[in-house]
Amino acid sequence: MAMSREARTRIGTWVGFVIILIWCLLPVLWILSLSFKGPGETAAGSPQFLPKSWTIQNYRDVLGFGSVTPGQESTHTDFLAALRNSFGIAAIATFLSVIFATLAAYAIARLEFKGKRLVLSMALAIAMFPVVSLVGPLFDLWRIVGLFNTWPGLIIPYMVFTLPLAIWTLSAFFREIPWEMEQAAQVDGATSWQAFRKVIVPLAAPGVFTAAILTFFFAWNEFVLAISLTSTTASRTVPAQLSFFVGPDPFNPPYGLLATASVVVTVPIIIIVLLFQRKIVAGLTSGAVKG
Structure with missing residues (x-):
């Protein structure tokens, strides 16, 4: 049949x-x-x-759990320091980017002012700008102002490249929130700031989560700036630190250690995606369907 x-x-x-x-x-x-x-x-x-x-x-x-192979004592120390740097730098860059992007996206979505399209176009241009072209100027500038091999020296450029994407994501989400809800809150006695904080931001939570996670992913996985603007484990992140995992000779890299470190740094990303999967999908699909 x-x-x-x-x-x-x-x-x-x-x-x-x-x-x-x-x-x-x-x-x-x-x-x-x-x-x-x-x-x-x-x-x-x-x-x-x-x-x-x-x-x-x-x-x-x-x-560094249990007995460590002789000659690998510094490996776990450097890796844990890089892991701590990655968490700290990614968390701070995400927190600041989301705050600035939320305020900027709200202004772009709600207010009418000259140059709005220019602001969005410039934000998109910055997001598409190749990172490698800025390494040389940033290296010289950071050495002069004292930001080389520091957390702020990585947080600032990370914010520059993640803010445009966060602004675009949040501005699309803010446009979907009815303007009448904010006006109703103001009629009930709320100030503009209270209406924004207690009404608009909670409704935009899926978009905020999406912007935060995308920003965190960029800061967590970024390699070019991390390897170029750091020189020690004081601020070197995990992707850059993995390039310093060396074997007994240049022709025998420690594939097992590299794979293990890759598994360890991937676990937090998987946990974040599983925990906030629904909010990520809701934020990315906002505005895709009208009606």
Whole structure:
């Protein structure tokens, strides 16, 4: 008995879904597998996908739990310092960017003033500007003003590149909030600031969460500025610190340690996405459907 057209479509959809899922998850599974392999196995010419002998020594070397392999004592110290820098810099840059972007997006969405389109166009141009072209001027400027190898030296450029995207995301969300709700709050005696803080901002929470998460992702994963504007672990973030993971010689990088560090820094991102998945989708799809 021949299958119906609907059944064939359903089967084809599931087959395509499985193929795409495998294609996307295969690199992640390979990195996860590498993190449980020893140095001898990762240095082999054709290593197999699953470890021959599972080990958590790489996690001990990176995080400093239990006995650490001789010669790797500084690895976990430098990595934990870089992890602390990444959390601090990303959190501060996200907090400041969201505050400034919320105020700017509200003004753009609610107020009529000359140059509004110019402001949005300039914000979009800044977001599309190549980061690598600013490394040289920023390096010289930061050395002169004393911001080289400091947290503010990374937070400021991170905010510059994340503010435009946050402003665009939030301004689209603010346009969807009915103006009458703010007017009703003011009629009931609320000031403009109280109406904004107690009525508009809570309604715009999905957009605020989306802007915050996108900003955090950029600051967490950024490499070019982090490697160019730092020189020690005092402010070096994880993506830059991974480039200093070296093996016994230039031809044998510590693949296991690199994979382990990649797994460790990916876990917080996965947790954030799982916790705020609904708000992220709501913020990104705001304004996509009218009516």
